[in-house]
Amino acid sequence: MVTPAEFLLSATRADQFPSPGLPEIAFLGRSNVGKSTLLNTLTGQRHLAYSSSTPGRTQSVNFFRVDERFVFVDLPGYGYAKAPKPLVDSWKPVIDAYLRERTVLALSVLLVDARRAWMESDLQLKEWLEHHGRPYLVVATKVDKLNQKEKSASQKAFREYYPEGDLIWFSGPKGQGVKEIWQAIWKTQNR
Ligand SMILES: Nc1nc2c(ncn2[C@@H]2O[C@H](COP(=O)(O)OP(=O)(O)O)[C@@H](O)[C@H]2O)c(=O)[nH]1
Ligand SMILES: [Mg+2]
Numbered sequence: 038m039v040t041p042a043e044f045l046l047s048a049t050r051a052d053q054f055p056s057p058g059l060p061e062i063a064f065l066g067r068s069n070v071g072k073s074t075l076l077n078t079l080t081g082q083r084h085l086a087y088s089s090s091t092p093g094r095t096q097s098v099n100f101f102r103v104d105e106r107f108v109f110v111d112l113p114g115y116g117y118a119k120a121p122k123p124l125v126d127s128w129k130p131v132i133d134a135y136l137r138e139r140t141v142l143a144l145s146v147l148l149v150d151a152r153r154a155w156m157e158s159d160l161q162l163k164e165w166l167e168h169h170g171r172p173y174l175v176v177a178t179k180v181d182k183l184n185q186k187e188k189s190a191s192q193k194a195f196r197e198y199y200p201e202g203d204l205i206w207f208s209g210p211k212g213q214g215v216k217e218i219w220q221a222i223w224k225t226q227n228r
Contacts, residue, residue, distance in 0.1 A: 039081035045100040045108065051134035055100055057141040061108045062222055065132070065162060066148030068114030071178035074209040075148060076101070076111055079218060086111050098131055107143075107222065110135070115158050136171060143225040144172055146218070151177035151206065152187070154194035163199070174203035174221050181208040 207214035
Protein backbone atom coordinates (compact mmCIF):
# COMPACT_ATOMS: atom_id res chain seq x y z
CA MET A 38 0.00 0.00 0.00
CA VAL A 39 1.31 3.43 -0.88
CA THR A 40 0.54 6.37 1.39
CA PRO A 41 0.96 9.84 -0.11
CA ALA A 42 4.00 11.40 1.50
CA GLU A 43 6.33 14.24 0.66
CA PHE A 44 9.54 15.61 2.05
CA LEU A 45 8.97 18.94 3.78
CA LEU A 46 12.31 20.17 5.04
CA SER A 47 15.52 19.33 6.77
CA ALA A 48 16.66 21.17 9.91
CA THR A 49 19.93 21.15 11.80
CA ARG A 50 18.76 23.64 14.43
CA ALA A 51 15.52 24.15 16.34
CA ASP A 52 14.91 27.56 14.75
CA GLN A 53 14.65 25.80 11.39
CA PHE A 54 11.79 23.50 12.44
CA PRO A 55 8.57 24.14 10.48
CA SER A 56 5.84 26.00 12.32
CA PRO A 57 3.74 23.45 14.21
CA GLY A 58 0.74 22.12 12.27
CA LEU A 59 -0.34 18.50 11.84
CA PRO A 60 0.34 15.99 14.64
CA GLU A 61 3.87 14.68 14.48
CA ILE A 62 5.22 11.15 14.83
CA ALA A 63 8.92 11.10 15.71
CA PHE A 64 11.24 8.22 14.81
CA LEU A 65 14.25 7.75 17.04
CA GLY A 66 17.07 5.26 17.24
CA ARG A 67 20.73 4.55 16.89
CA SER A 68 22.32 5.05 13.50
CA ASN A 69 21.78 2.11 11.18
CA VAL A 70 18.90 0.71 13.27
CA GLY A 71 16.54 0.94 10.29
CA LYS A 72 14.75 4.30 10.69
CA SER A 73 14.80 5.22 7.02
CA THR A 74 13.74 1.71 6.08
CA LEU A 75 10.80 1.92 8.48
CA LEU A 76 9.71 5.32 7.13
CA ASN A 77 9.92 4.02 3.57
CA THR A 78 8.02 0.85 4.49
CA LEU A 79 5.25 2.66 6.38
CA THR A 80 4.58 4.93 3.42
CA GLY A 81 5.22 2.28 0.79
CA GLN A 82 7.67 4.66 -0.84
CA ARG A 83 11.04 3.11 -1.42
CA HIS A 84 13.01 6.31 -1.61
CA LEU A 85 11.19 8.72 0.69
CA ALA A 86 13.76 8.67 3.47
CA TYR A 87 17.28 8.10 2.38
CA SER A 88 18.43 4.63 3.43
CA SER A 89 22.02 3.57 3.14
CA SER A 90 24.34 0.98 4.56
CA THR A 91 26.73 3.76 5.65
CA PRO A 92 25.75 4.57 9.23
CA GLY A 93 25.77 8.04 10.67
CA ARG A 94 24.79 9.88 7.51
CA THR A 95 21.54 11.44 8.66
CA GLN A 96 22.61 14.40 10.76
CA SER A 97 19.56 16.56 10.43
CA VAL A 98 15.92 16.42 11.48
CA ASN A 99 13.87 15.55 8.40
CA PHE A 100 10.16 16.37 8.22
CA PHE A 101 7.74 14.54 5.89
CA ARG A 102 4.05 15.28 5.39
CA VAL A 103 2.16 11.98 5.28
CA ASP A 104 -1.37 11.51 3.96
CA GLU A 105 -2.23 15.16 4.74
CA ARG A 106 -2.80 13.91 8.30
CA PHE A 107 0.57 13.55 9.98
CA VAL A 108 4.09 14.81 9.87
CA PHE A 109 6.69 12.08 10.26
CA VAL A 110 9.94 13.26 11.78
CA ASP A 111 13.19 11.40 11.16
CA LEU A 112 15.53 12.42 13.99
CA PRO A 113 19.31 12.05 13.71
CA GLY A 114 20.67 8.66 14.69
CA TYR A 115 22.51 8.72 17.98
CA GLY A 116 25.20 6.56 19.50
CA TYR A 117 27.25 6.04 16.39
CA ALA A 118 30.71 5.68 17.88
CA LYS A 119 32.64 6.02 14.63
CA ALA A 120 31.36 9.49 13.83
CA PRO A 121 33.74 12.29 14.83
CA LYS A 122 33.00 13.27 18.41
CA PRO A 123 32.13 16.95 17.75
CA LEU A 124 29.61 15.78 15.17
CA VAL A 125 28.04 13.30 17.59
CA ASP A 126 27.74 16.01 20.22
CA SER A 127 26.19 18.43 17.76
CA TRP A 128 23.23 16.06 17.25
CA LYS A 129 22.23 15.94 20.88
CA PRO A 130 20.89 19.50 21.27
CA VAL A 131 18.65 19.22 18.22
CA ILE A 132 17.07 15.93 19.41
CA ASP A 133 16.73 17.38 22.88
CA ALA A 134 15.15 20.61 21.61
CA TYR A 135 12.73 18.70 19.42
CA LEU A 136 11.54 16.33 22.15
CA ARG A 137 11.42 19.01 24.80
CA GLU A 138 9.63 21.79 22.95
CA ARG A 139 7.60 20.33 20.14
CA THR A 140 3.96 20.97 21.05
CA VAL A 141 2.50 18.88 18.20
CA LEU A 142 4.51 15.74 19.00
CA ALA A 143 1.88 12.98 19.33
CA LEU A 144 4.02 9.83 19.53
CA SER A 145 7.67 8.84 19.56
CA VAL A 146 8.67 5.56 17.95
CA LEU A 147 11.85 4.24 19.52
CA LEU A 148 13.63 1.79 17.22
CA VAL A 149 15.98 -0.76 18.72
CA ASP A 150 17.90 -3.47 16.84
CA ALA A 151 16.32 -6.79 17.85
CA ARG A 152 19.70 -8.53 17.67
CA ARG A 153 21.19 -6.42 20.45
CA ALA A 154 18.08 -5.17 22.25
CA TRP A 155 18.77 -2.24 24.61
CA MET A 156 22.03 -0.36 24.40
CA GLU A 157 22.96 2.29 26.95
CA SER A 158 22.01 5.18 24.64
CA ASP A 159 18.58 3.63 23.96
CA LEU A 160 17.89 3.31 27.66
CA GLN A 161 18.93 6.91 28.22
CA LEU A 162 16.53 8.10 25.57
CA LYS A 163 13.74 5.88 26.92
CA GLU A 164 14.24 7.36 30.38
CA TRP A 165 14.25 10.85 28.92
CA LEU A 166 10.90 10.20 27.20
CA GLU A 167 9.40 8.83 30.41
CA HIS A 168 10.77 11.69 32.48
CA HIS A 169 9.15 14.23 30.16
CA GLY A 170 5.89 12.28 29.93
CA ARG A 171 6.19 11.75 26.17
CA PRO A 172 4.14 8.79 24.88
CA TYR A 173 6.27 6.30 22.98
CA LEU A 174 6.32 2.76 21.69
CA VAL A 175 9.25 0.45 21.01
CA VAL A 176 9.89 -1.14 17.63
CA ALA A 177 12.37 -4.02 17.50
CA THR A 178 13.95 -3.93 14.03
CA LYS A 179 15.58 -6.49 11.71
CA VAL A 180 13.65 -9.34 13.29
CA ASP A 181 14.10 -11.33 10.07
CA LYS A 182 17.74 -11.78 11.10
CA LEU A 183 16.75 -13.79 14.19
CA ASN A 184 15.74 -17.42 14.47
CA GLN A 185 12.99 -18.43 16.89
CA LYS A 186 15.35 -19.07 19.79
CA GLU A 187 17.15 -15.75 19.30
CA LYS A 188 13.82 -13.98 19.10
CA SER A 189 12.68 -15.26 22.46
CA ALA A 190 16.01 -14.26 24.02
CA SER A 191 15.58 -10.82 22.46
CA GLN A 192 12.04 -10.53 23.77
CA LYS A 193 13.24 -11.34 27.25
CA ALA A 194 15.97 -8.70 27.00
CA PHE A 195 13.47 -6.07 25.85
CA ARG A 196 11.04 -6.89 28.62
CA GLU A 197 13.69 -6.63 31.30
CA TYR A 198 13.67 -2.83 30.94
CA TYR A 199 10.27 -2.43 29.31
CA PRO A 200 7.89 -4.84 30.98
CA GLU A 201 4.54 -3.85 29.57
CA GLY A 202 4.51 -1.12 26.90
CA ASP A 203 3.81 -1.68 23.21
CA LEU A 204 6.58 -3.72 21.59
CA ILE A 205 6.28 -4.26 17.85
CA TRP A 206 8.52 -6.60 15.84
CA PHE A 207 9.52 -5.10 12.53
CA SER A 208 11.08 -6.50 9.38
CA GLY A 209 11.57 -4.29 6.34
CA PRO A 210 12.08 -7.14 3.86
CA LYS A 211 9.06 -9.05 5.18
CA GLY A 212 6.84 -6.05 5.85
CA GLN A 213 6.23 -7.43 9.33
CA GLY A 214 4.88 -5.00 11.92
CA VAL A 215 3.70 -2.32 9.49
CA LYS A 216 0.01 -2.75 10.30
CA GLU A 217 0.60 -2.61 14.06
CA ILE A 218 2.72 0.53 13.81
CA TRP A 219 0.08 2.28 11.70
CA GLN A 220 -2.57 1.27 14.23
CA ALA A 221 -0.55 2.84 17.03
CA ILE A 222 -0.15 6.01 14.97
CA TRP A 223 -3.88 6.26 14.18
CA LYS A 224 -4.73 5.62 17.82
CA THR A 225 -3.00 8.89 18.81
CA GLN A 226 -5.81 10.75 17.03
CA ASN A 227 -8.68 9.23 19.04
CA ARG A 228 -7.47 10.12 22.50
N1 LIG B 1 17.42 -7.58 7.21
C1 LIG B 1 16.99 -6.35 7.49
N2 LIG B 1 17.75 -5.27 7.20
C2 LIG B 1 17.29 -4.04 7.52
C3 LIG B 1 16.04 -3.85 8.15
N3 LIG B 1 15.87 -2.52 8.35
C4 LIG B 1 16.98 -1.91 7.86
N4 LIG B 1 17.85 -2.82 7.35
C5 LIG B 1 19.18 -2.54 6.74
O1 LIG B 1 19.99 -1.89 7.70
C6 LIG B 1 20.77 -0.86 7.09
C7 LIG B 1 20.48 0.49 7.75
O2 LIG B 1 19.12 0.84 7.52
P1 LIG B 1 18.63 2.37 7.49
O3 LIG B 1 17.14 2.31 7.30
O4 LIG B 1 19.41 3.18 6.55
O5 LIG B 1 18.98 2.80 8.99
P2 LIG B 1 18.96 4.27 9.68
O6 LIG B 1 20.39 4.69 9.76
O7 LIG B 1 18.39 4.02 11.04
O8 LIG B 1 18.10 5.16 8.84
C8 LIG B 1 20.42 -0.88 5.61
O9 LIG B 1 21.39 -1.67 4.95
C9 LIG B 1 19.06 -1.55 5.58
O10 LIG B 1 18.80 -2.23 4.37
C10 LIG B 1 15.23 -5.02 8.44
O11 LIG B 1 14.13 -4.96 9.00
N5 LIG B 1 15.77 -6.23 8.09
MG1 LIG C 1 18.42 7.03 8.01
